[in-house]
Amino acid sequence: MNQTVEFRNRPKIIGSYSIVGPKEGAGPFGSYFDYVMKNDLFGEKTYELAERKMFEQAVTGAIESAGLTASQINLMLAGDLLNQIISSSFTARDFSLPYLGIFGACSTMAETLAVGAMMVNGGHFGNILCATGSHFSTAERQFRFPLELGNQRVPTSQWTVTAAGASVLSLEGKGPEITMATFGKVVDFGIVDVNNMGAAMAPAAAETIFTHFNETGRKPTDYDLIVTGDLGKLGAEILVDLLEDKGIKLGPNYSDCGHSYFTREQDTMCGGSGCGASASVLNGYIIKKLKKRELKRVLFVPTGALMSTTASQQGESIPGISHAIVIEAGGK
Amino acid sequence: MNQTVEFRNRPKIIGSYSIVGPKEGAGPFGSYFDYVMKNDLFGEKTYELAERKMFEQAVTGAIESAGLTASQINLMLAGDLLNQIISSSFTARDFSLPYLGIFGACSTMAETLAVGAMMVNGGHFGNILCATGSHFSTAERQFRFPLELGNQRVPTSQWTVTAAGASVLSLEGKGPEITMATFGKVVDFGIVDVNNMGAAMAPAAAETIFTHFNETGRKPTDYDLIVTGDLGKLGAEILVDLLEDKGIKLGPNYSDCGHSYFTREQDTMCGGSGCGASASVLNGYIIKKLKKRELKRVLFVPTGALMSTTASQQGESIPGISHAIVIEAGGK
Numbered sequence: 001m002n003q004t005v006e007f008r009n010r011p012k013i014i015g016s017y018s019i020v021g022p023k024e025g026a027g028p029f030g031s032y033f034d035y036v037m038k039n040d041l042f043g044e045k046t047y048e049l050a051e052r053k054m055f056e057q058a059v060t061g062a063i064e065s066a067g068l069t070a071s072q073i074n075l076m077l078a079g080d081l082l083n084q085i086i087s088s089s090f091t092a093r094d095f096s097l098p099y100l101g102i103f104g105a106c107s108t109m110a111e112t113l114a115v116g117a118m119m120v121n122g123g124h125f126g127n128i129l130c131a132t133g134s135h136f137s138t139a140e141r142q143f144r145f146p147l148e149l150g151n152q153r154v155p156t157s158q159w160t161v162t163a164a165g166a167s168v169l170s171l172e173g174k175g176p177e178i179t180m181a182t183f184g185k186v187v188d189f190g191i192v193d194v195n196n197m198g199a200a201m202a203p204a205a206a207e208t209i210f211t212h213f214n215e216t217g218r219k220p221t222d223y224d225l226i227v228t229g230d231l232g233k234l235g236a237e238i239l240v241d242l243l244e245d246k247g248i249k250l251g252p253n254y255s256d257c258g259h260s261y262f263t264r265e266q267d268t269m270c271g272g273s274g275c276g277a278s279a280s281v282l283n284g285y286i287i288k289k290l291k292k293r294e295l296k297r298v299l300f301v302p303t304g305a306l307m308s309t310t311a312s313q314q315g316e317s318i319p320g321i322s323h324a325i326v327i328e329a330g331g332k
Numbered sequence: 333m334n335q336t337v338e339f340r341n342r343p344k345i346i347g348s349y350s351i352v353g354p355k356e357g358a359g360p361f362g363s364y365f366d367y368v369m370k371n372d373l374f375g376e377k378t379y380e381l382a383e384r385k386m387f388e389q390a391v392t393g394a395i396e397s398a399g400l401t402a403s404q405i406n407l408m409l410a411g412d413l414l415n416q417i418i419s420s421s422f423t424a425r426d427f428s429l430p431y432l433g434i435f436g437a438c439s440t441m442a443e444t445l446a447v448g449a450m451m452v453n454g455g456h457f458g459n460i461l462c463a464t465g466s467h468f469s470t471a472e473r474q475f476r477f478p479l480e481l482g483n484q485r486v487p488t489s490q491w492t493v494t495a496a497g498a499s500v501l502s503l504e505g506k507g508p509e510i511t512m513a514t515f516g517k518v519v520d521f522g523i524v525d526v527n528n529m530g531a532a533m534a535p536a537a538a539e540t541i542f543t544h545f546n547e548t549g550r551k552p553t554d555y556d557l558i559v560t561g562d563l564g565k566l567g568a569e570i571l572v573d574l575l576e577d578k579g580i581k582l583g584p585n586y587s588d589c590g591h592s593y594f595t596r597e598q599d600t601m602c603g604g605s606g607c608g609a610s611a612s613v614l615n616g617y618i619i620k621k622l623k624k625r626e627l628k629r630v631l632f633v634p635t636g637a638l639m640s641t642t643a644s645q646q647g648e649s650i651p652g653i654s655h656a657i658v659i660e661a662g663g664k
Binding site for chain 1: 334335337378380381406407411414415416417418421422424425428429430431432433434435436437443447450451453454456457474515516517518519520638639640641642643646648651653
């Protein structure tokens with residue numbers, strides 16, 4: 001196996017927490033999230049400060065749910081969408097934790113868990129915290145348009161969710177187990193439209209999922225859930241097609257966090273997006289289902305669009321990346 | 333040891349490459365760099381494209397110097413200063429390598445090597461490529477002012493170097509060995525001046541170096557070189573003072589890549605800075621000295637200023653981070 005790593009010591013997710021904005025809390029996963037904010041400013045003066053406060057609450061919540069205190073965390077792995085990943089870095093500062101900054105755009109939850117699982121598996125660190133999040137209002141104004149402009153949303157657009165999620169990994173304690181990770185390549189099919197992220201990221205997801213099945217000899221039916229991060233309605237359809245062309249039928253156990261994040265009435269066009277989408281669904285919904293053993297083995301495959309305003313203004317296309325991790329109910 | 337990890341299998345740096353701009357090539361390390369560009373645009377239309385081309389040459393050079401081809405690299409760990417680390421991500425795309433994006437500002441060379449060493453040490457991947465770089469003209473316009481304004485430079489300012497460096501890690505082959513890493517915390521002493529990076533980063537370097545000596549029981553004389561990344565003249569002085577206050581005398585074996593990067597006549601005020609400073613000195617100068625056994629054991633401690641224009645505009649101070657790795661001549 002070239003891109004896939006197996007974790008013999010089965011690192012456990014011993015703590016997890018999800019926090020979302022009001023619109024997100026009103027969606028189909030609403031009852032699974034640990035905390036729903038009353039408004040997007042969360043008592044702060046700017047949306048960036050609100051994003052950070054949300055991030056900090058996710059970190060606190062995950063540590064508490066693991067029955068630990070911040071001083072028992074050996075390392076924090078985190079990233080986010082803001083330039084210089086400030087939500088992550090300032091949170092690490094405020095908790096005074098040893099810290100590695102990660103950038104994988106919306107694939108960050110898988111990237112931090114994959115690297116963290118490797119470090120815990122190797123016995124290098126006891127408890128590792130993995131976190132990410134996104135905020136609609138900070139992401140839109142950084143990557144697209146100031147919200148005040150009131151730009152019309154196109155049919156392929158997605159709604160960057162206001163949400164954060166965090167997990168604590170350890171070899172000690174109880175929880176779902178991370179048993180494998182497949183590290184993805186950067187794939188670029190030449191999409192240049194920042195309002196069509198699903199199409200930009202689907203080829204990367206296809207590449208990583210294909211590699212995962214190819215290297216492990218597994219097939220889609222070996223998982224009771226295969227879930228991408230934020231491909232949205234259109235991106236998920238493209239992924240299914242791309243994999244069918246390679247001879248893989250994802251089947252009914254496939255779904256996408258972004259596509260399922262909002263109801264049709266919530267009017268988000270192709271669905272949710274952002275680091276927070278897969279992070280909150282993982283830490284809110286999937287981990288709870290694994291703990292109840294209503295899910296046994298999940299392939300979690302968040303995707304990231306590596307877009308940048310500078311690169312776009314200079315005529316570049318938007319490459320995508322995707323990492324996959326296998327999470328099992330374990331125990332019993 | 334809490335923040336320090338020891339690598340029992342001693343991952344080796346089997347390939348390395350450094351490339352710099354003309355001003356950098358005219359400095360004291362000039363003869364050690366593998367390639368000196370004739371001009372900062374490097375035949376490209378924009379400075380961002382020049383940065384990427386330089387990055388790609390560093391990657392190609394490191395892989396060739398390891399006697400490998402790109403298809404034999406199992407994973408690329410990289411980061412840079414540009415928003416969404418586009419130099420790294422687009423390079424990973426162009427080489428079609430499995431990729432983990434890292435963000436540690438100017439501490440990136442140590443962050444990638446520390447994480448890479450852990451992965452190689454654990455036997456998870458065979459050959460890992462670590463890379464970073466920076467470009468004067470892209471960094472200045474992103475973080476400070478458009479160069480066209482011709483702003484006056486203040487006495488505490490540093491010159492972001494145009495340089496990139498890359499290393500290949502493996503358990504097989506020959507080369508200097510990475511034997512330890514100390515992962516740092518985010519430290520913030522309240523500096524708000526983007527033209528005083530040395531003062532912003534020195535406390536993080538002090539914290540990481542103190543932790544390293546404290547956890548390992550070593551002392552400065554156990555190293556024949558202790559080298560920070562880009563504290564510059566002022567930052568290096570602050571570091572020496574901060575550590576003296578904690579009872580540690582760094583002594584004559586201490587130096588800073590940024591401080592030593594240019595001659596006084598090159599008029600860079602406090603010296604060089606940027607991810608490329610420590611990356612090019614490591615891959616150009618230090619590794620060559622280790623191979624010749626003119627250096628035996630080096631403590632390499634790049635520092636990063638986690639600044640962001642958004643955070644600065646909202647009144648935030650600039651936190652710093654620093655990671656340390658121990659590199660030994662090994663062999664014989």
